[in-house]
Structures are given as structure tokens and as C-alpha cells.
Amino acid sequence: MSEQILEELYAAILDGDATTAEQQVQAALDAGIEPEVILNQGMIAAMGEVGRLFEEGEYFVPEMLIAARAMKAGLALLRPHLVEADVQPVGKVIIGTVKGDLHDIGKNLVALMMEGAGFVVEDLGVDVPSEKFIEAAKTHQPDIVGLSALLTTTMPAMQATIAALDAAGMRDSLKIIVGGAPVTDAFAHQIGADGYAPDANQAVSLAKSLIS
Amino acid sequence: MTTPWERFKQAVRLEEPEQVPVGLIVDSPWLPGYAGIDTRDYYLFADKWLDINRGLLERFPDATWVPGFWIEYGMAAEPSAFGTRMLFYPDQPPAIEPITTDLAFWAERIQPAHPHEAGLMPLVLRRYQAMDERLRADGLGIRMVCARGPMAVASWLSGITPLMTDLAMEPERVTKILEVVTTTIIDWLRAQLDMLHAPEGIMLLDDIVGMVSPRHYEELVQPHLRRIFDAFDGLVRVYHNDTPCPKLVPHLAEANFDVFNFSHKMDIAEVKATMGHRVALMGNVAPLDLGVNGTPEAVHQAATECLDKAAAGGGLILSFGGGVSPGTPAENIDALLVAAHEWSQQHRASQ
Numbered sequence: 319m320s321e322q323i324l325e326e327l328y329a330a331i332l333d334g335d336a337t338t339a340e341q342q343v344q345a346a347l348d349a350g351i352e353p354e355v356i357l358n359q360g361m362i363a364a365m366g367e368v369g370r371l372f373e374e375g376e377y378f379v380p381e382m383l384i385a386a387r388a389m390k391a392g393l394a395l396l397r398p399h400l401v402e403a404d405v406q407p408v409g410k411v412i413i414g415t416v417k418g419d420l421h422d423i424g425k426n427l428v429a430l431m432m433e434g435a436g437f438v439v440e441d442l443g444v445d446v447p448s449e450k451f452i453e454a455a456k457t458h459q460p461d462i463v464g465l466s467a468l469l470t471t472t473m474p475a476m477q478a479t480i481a482a483l484d485a486a487g488m489r490d491s492l493k494i495i496v497g498g499a500p501v502t503d504a505f506a507h508q509i510g511a512d513g514y515a516p517d518a519n520q521a522v523s524l525a526k527s528l529i530s
Numbered sequence: 531m532t533t534p535w536e537r538f539k540q541a542v543r544l545e546e547p548e549q550v551p552v553g554l555i556v557d558s559p560w561l562p563g564y565a566g567i568d569t570r571d572y573y574l575f576a577d578k579w580l581d582i583n584r585g586l587l588e589r590f591p592d593a594t595w596v597p598g599f600w601i602e603y604g605m606a607a608e609p610s611a612f613g614t615r616m617l618f619y620p621d622q623p624p625a626i627e628p629i630t631t632d633l634a635f636w637a638e639r640i641q642p643a644h645p646h647e648a649g650l651m652p653l654v655l656r657r658y659q660a661m662d663e664r665l666r667a668d669g670l671g672i673r674m675v676c677a678r679g680p681m682a683v684a685s686w687l688s689g690i691t692p693l694m695t696d697l698a699m700e701p702e703r704v705t706k707i708l709e710v711v712t713t714t715i716i717d718w719l720r721a722q723l724d725m726l727h728a729p730e731g732i733m734l735l736d737d738i739v740g741m742v743s744p745r746h747y748e749e750l751v752q753p754h755l756r757r758i759f760d761a762f763d764g765l766v767r768v769y770h771n772d773t774p775c776p777k778l779v780p781h782l783a784e785a786n787f788d789v790f791n792f793s794h795k796m797d798i799a800e801v802k803a804t805m806g807h808r809v810a811l812m813g814n815v816a817p818l819d820l821g822v823n824g825t826p827e828a829v830h831q832a833a834t835e836c837l838d839k840a841a842a843g844g845g846l847i848l849s850f851g852g853g854v855s856p857g858t859p860a861e862n863i864d865a866l867l868v869a870a871h872e873w874s875q876q877h878r879a880s881q
């Protein structure tokens with residue numbers, strides 16, 4: 319019975335079916351399944367599979383977005399129960415595309431996969447000046463700050479943002495990860511970031527390894 | 531010897547010119563930096579714009595610039611006609627911000643924009659007319675005009691996430707918006723062509739198309755692309771889509787364009803095998819890793835590999851896959867031209 323509910327939740331997320339995802343979360347709660355089990359085996363597992371299908375070229379951007387939407391619908395219902403059961407999020411992330419850069423597809427996918435992996439994510443959007451990163455870091459006290467850039471001309475804004483976080487005295491209390499098509503591991507080192515990942519799945523592993 | 535543009539057109543007709551043409555997409559992210567002026571000045575001062583673009587012809591006489599003499603404000607012309615915000619930062623193409631991310635709003639209110647009145651379009655049209663006149667006096671002229679495609683324009687109206695989500699969840703809503711945007715794009719291209727004495731082609735740029743599944747593409751996107759390309763039958767029709775989309779390649783040629791400029795991450799031999807009998811290919815040396823960051827030797831080598839894979843039999847325009855990226859040095863463009871010249875000579879000798 320429990321197995322079946324979790325399987326249906328998993329399938330609903332893969333199909334991007336928010337209504338069924340909500341119903342199955344409710345059914346799982348009613349059946350007395352631990353919130354943490356619902357989260358891990360139903361939702362995080364499904365988003366992991368979604369990420370895999372995307373990397374393999376089986377899923378496309380719309381499929382990934384609606385899967386995440388279904389996951390979020392279920393999570394909204396589950397969250398109060400997670401809090402009650404004192405299940406802590408894996409970590410807190412703020413993420414944004416740096417100043418001057420409007421590319422957000424990759425950044426959005428990273429944010430979704432992070433959420434799907436159990437992080438709490440605050441997405442600051444695109445064209446984000448360093449002051450806004452600082453402000454958000456003060457408000458949200460994240461473990462991780464994610465910076466995205468798709469243009470060689472906006473990569474320097476990543477360095478500027480890291481310098482600004484440093485000047486604001488916040489650099490040591492958080493980890494900074496960077497990504498986007500022109501960004502490389504070497505560049506990440508050079509600008510003093512804590513890590514680089516080439517895609518959304520690896521961004522999740524990187525984030526987990528940095529805070530473990 | 532034929533001119534570069536004649537060779538380009540031979541390749542468009544899937545013929546094999548005596549020398550493989552080199553065609554390069556240039557626009558404001560690259561050109562102002564190449565010429566050493568602020569991007570805003572490039573947009574604002576017609577004489578500088580003209581000098582820089584003419585300078586390209588003199589510096590690289592063997593290349594074809596696509597579209598060549600492009601009057602643009604980054605990507606702002608089309609979205610501005612629908613009322614989006616524009617932000618001009620120092621030395622950057624304008625940033626564009628949606629006024630609402632609610633697609634239902636757009637589906638309800640959107641009306642075709644009139645190119646002679648809306649946003650930046652009338653300014654572009656006036657300048658096309660004036661510049662074509664000046665170039666004609668010197669025996670030159672503007673041959674091609676451009677527009678962003680329906681998905682790219684729609685993504686500026688609402689932001690990309692609502693568009694992609696509604697494509698899957700609310701296809702009728704998205705269709706309504708894409709229809710109006712497509713009508714505007716056709717009117718916009720026609721209005722631009724009307725400004726020219728001797729128009730020969732159009733280029734449509736839409737990378738967002740590459741991010742959807744073959745099913746969504748066929749049902750919801752292709753009808754609009756096809757309507758645009760069908761409207762310009764008889765002209766050279768270039769389609770630029772820089773998103774790697776191997777699963778779409780078998781379907782894309784149905785949209786009815788003549789030249790495909792695609793991502794360097796797709797193997798040109800495979801793309802040729804799939805659509806080369808219908809469409810000329812423009813590519814596909816890596817624009818960033820090699821165009822910007824590579825040595826001329828590395829560019830030459832990659833270009834030669836590309837020629838080996840796809841030039842024989844015709845229908846190839848050697849290029850960077852995508853556009854000429856900001857920061858591409860002139861020497862790396864020279865390397866493409868040399869590679870095309872050498873390959874063609876050897877190929878002729880071996881026949």
C-alpha cells in the first residue's frame with residue numbers, strides 16, 4: 319500500500335501532474351508514511367530521475383519545468399509536516415544570474431534540481447547586482463550562493479560579486495558555486511569560488527559535498 | 531573568380547562553389563568591441579556604424595557577413611514593439627525585462643505590432659532606408675534583414691519559465707500569443723525588405739525552439755516557423771538556432787528554410803546526413819572555445835575537419851557554430867578563410 323502510494327507520487331512528478339502529486343502526498347500522509355520518507359523516496363528520487371532524463375535528452379525544458387511544478391505542489395503540502403517532524407532541509411541556497419546577463423534557463427534548472435534534492439532555494443532572478451546578493455545573503459543566511467553567467471562579458475561580474483560578499487564580511491560564512499556555459503573549473507578557482515559544476519545534477523552533488 | 535556573395539548563394543542552392551564560402555553572423559555583442567567603441571555609440575551614431583561595417587568588408591574581403599549591415603539594438607527591436615522594458619547599461623546590448631510574467635495577460639491583450647509605429651522598429655526602418663541609399667551610391671547595398679523568431683520574442687514578453695510551462699500546460703494560450711507574434715514578425719521582415727533597393731534574403735534567429743521536444747515542436751512551434759519561411763519563398767532564408775537539439779534535427783527542415791546555422795555541439799556530418807539534401811549548413815567551428823579562446827592554428831585545424839566532413843558535394847558555408855562571439859580576434863576569422871581557401875584548392879586538384 320505505502321509502496322504503491324510512493325510509486326504513484328513518483329510517477330506523478332515525472333509526468334508533471336501537480337494535482338495527482340498533491341493527492342498522493344495527502345494519501346501518503348493519511349497512510350501514516352513518515353514525511354521524510356515521502357520526501358526522499360517519493361519526491362527527491364523522482365526529481366533525480368527527471369534530471370537524469372534531461373541530461374540524456376529524453377526530457378526537454380518544458381517537461382523539466384512541469385515536473386518541478388508538480389514537486390513543488392506536493393512539497394507545499396508536505397512542508398508543515400516536515401517542520402513538525404523536525405526534518406531539516408539539506409541546506410539553504412540563494413542563486414541568481416549575475417549583473418548584465420539575462421540567460422536564466424540553466425540557472426532555473428539548477429535551482430529546480432537543488433529544490434528537488436531537498437535544499438531550500440531562493441532564486442534572485444537575472445541581471446542581479448552584487449548588492450542584491452549581499453542583501454539576500456543577510457536576509458536568508460544561506461549555506462550556498464550560486465552564481466550563473468552565460469556571457470564572457472558578464473563573467474567578471476561573478477568575480478565582482480564574490481569580492482563584494484567578501485567586503486561585506488560574509489565570505490567565510492558561506493560557500494560560493496559558479497556555473498554557466500563559458501565558466502570553467504579553472505575560472506572558478508581563479509575568482510575564488512568554492513566550486514564549479516557543468517550541469518544541474520553535478521551542481522547538486524557539488525552543493526552537498528561542500529556543506530557535508 | 532566569383533564573389534563571396536555569389537559563392538554563398540551557390541552553397542545555398544546546395545551547389546559546390548569553386549571555393550567553399552565563409553559566412554559569419556555578426557552583431558552588436560561582437561562588433562563594437564572589435565572596433566573599440568562603446569556599444570551604445572554603435573547603436574546611436576550612424577556614421578560609426580557604417581564605418582565599422584564597411585571596415586569589415588575591407589578587412590575580410592573573402593568573407594560574407596550575415597546579414598551584413600544589420601541595423602539592430604541587441605535583441606530589443608521586436609520586444610520593444612510589444613512594450614517590454616529596455617535597460618541600456620554601459621557598453622552592453624540592452625537588457626530586456628518583461629512587464630508581466632502572466633501569459634494569460636498576454637493571451638488576452640496581445641495585438642499585432644505595426645513596424646512603422648511600434649517600439650524601436652520605425653527607427654530601424656528609417657535607418658535602413660537611409661543607409662541603403664548611402665551604400666548604393668558607393669556600389670554596395672544591404673541584402674539581408676533579420677528578425678528574432680516567435681519563441682524568442684514570446685520568451686521576452688513573459689520570461690522563459692512561464693512560456694515553457696504553458697507550452698506544456700496551456701498550449702492554446704501559447705498558440706494565441708505565437709500567432710500574433712508570428713504575424714508581427716512577418717510584417718516586420720516585409721517592412722524592412724521594403725526599405726531596400728535590392729533585397730535578397732532574411733535571417734530568423736530563434737534558439738528557444740531548440741529546447742522543446744519533437745512533439746511540442748511539431749504541434750506548437752513548427753506551424754509558426756513555417757508560416758514565416760513560406761512568406762519569403764524565393765529569398766535566401768537563413769535560420770539560426772544555437773541550442774544543441776539533435777532530436778529536433780530530423781524535423782526542423784520541414785520549416786522550409788534554406789540555410790541552417792546551428793550549435794557546434796552537434797556533429798556537422800550527422801546534421802548533413804539528416805538534412806543536407808534539403809538545407810545548406812552554416813557551421814560549425816566552436817565559437818567560444820576556439821573562436822575566442824583558440825589559437826589561429828587550432829581554428830584552422832577545426833575548420834579543416836569541418837570541411838573534410840561536410841564540404842564535398844556542396845551546400846556548406848564554413849562558419850562559427852552560432853555567431854561571432856564577443857572577443858573573437860580577427861586572426862581567428864582569417865584562419866577560417868585560409869582553411870576554406872586551402873581545402874578548396876586541394877579538393878579541386880584532387881579531382
Ligand code: B12
Pocket residue numbers: 418419420421422423424425427428463464465466467468469470471495496497498499500514515516517518519521557558559604605623624625682685689690737738772773774793817818822851852853854855856857
Ligand atoms: C538560449 C540562449 C539565449 C536566450 C536566453 C533565454 C533565457 N531566458 O535564458 C536569448 C535568445 C534571449 C539569448 C540572448 C543573448 N545571448 Co544567448 N544564448 C543562448 C544559448 C543558445 C543557450 C543557453 C541555454 O539556455 N542553454 C541551456 C541551459 C540548460 O544550459 P546552460 O545555460 O549552460 O546551463 C547549464 C550549465 O551551464 C549549468 N549552470 C548554469 N548556471 C549555473 C549556475 C551554477 C551555480 C552552477 C553550479 C551550474 C550552472 O547547469 C545548467 C543546467 O544543466 C547559448 C549558446 C549555448 N549553446 O550555450 C547562447 C549564448 C550564451 N548567447 C550569447 C549571446 C552573445 C547573447 C546575446 C548577447 C545576443 C544579442 N545579440 O544580444 C544576448 C544576451 C542578452 C543578455 N544581456 O544576457 C553567446 C555568448 C557568447 C559569449 N562570448 O559570451 C552564446 C554562447 C551564443 C553564441 N554562440 O555566441 N541567448
